[in-house]
Amino acid sequence: MAYDLEEQEQLASLKAFWNQYGNLITWILIAALATFAGYNFWNRYQASQAGEASVLYGQLQEAIVKKDAALTARAAGDLESKYGKTAFAQMGALAAAKAAFEANDLKTAKAQLQWAIDHGDDEYQSVARLRLSGVLLDEKNYAEADKVISTGVQPQFAAEVSDRKGDILVAQNKLAEARTAYEAAYKAMAKAHPGRQLVQVKLESIGGTVPADPATETKPAA
Structure with a gap:
């Protein structure tokens, strides 16, 4: 009987605690779960962006090898507009600038290099x-x-x-x-x-x- 009484007291204490703090705890848990879900989504999004950007960067390299200035410019522009936060966009700008310089298109070369200066990481x-x-x-x-x-x-x-x-x-x-x-x-x-x-x-x-x-x-x- 003493065990039952002690158990009832603990249950009553738990109910009182939950009545006072339960709502707050629930919101904290929801916030934590939302943060975790957001973090996982962001990682998946970043991986997806990098994968798509790498494909486009490959197309840019192919265009450079073929000396296709129009396709090079289009691929570089797509990288910068759609995947500007990835390293592939910065590498693409430098590669497109080099190709333009070798084709004596200094205007395009300068524009691509300026984009890398304005949007690139420190080393780029x-x-x-x-x-x-x-x-x-x-x-x-x-x-x-x-x-x-x-x-x-x-x-x-x-x-x-x-x-x-x-x-x-x-x-x-x-x-x-x-x-x-x-x-x-x-x-x-x-x-x-x-x-x-x-x-x-x-x-x-x-x-x-x-x-x-x-x-x-x-x-x-x-």
Whole structure:
């Protein structure tokens, strides 16, 4: 009988607790379930977007190989308008810009690179800025070419920025400043960097000297 009484007291306490807090608990559970469902939906949506974007990116690559400018532009435009938040759209803009540049369509190349700058992640923006600077350099728009890479480029691209600045300065016959820029680029590049030898050639061609690597410098006798 004592057990029954204790059980009844516990039941009464539970009912009182539920009357006071049950509605709140129910809403918390509903909110948690809704959040979980939303998270799962978003993951599925993102996966679906990436899958569709990858197919379209493949079509873009095929169009580039075929040198079909109209299809390339259409595929790049679809990637940017429908899947602009995916990496495929950013890669597509860079690829379409390269194809346009090689076809001497500088207007389209600049437009695609500007889209990558405006919508891309940090690294894609940096690459787009460097490439846009190169297009502007070809157009002899030196001030704008320098401006594009003077801000917004990630630190890991410092060597490439110095290299490009050297190119811009050489084009303006500012050789002393160009040598300083190329020296900075050379120092910032690892020995295995594919562009290091080219920077050396450019530096030496304007009367510069390759900076000695700290590891190979002769240390003074003790």
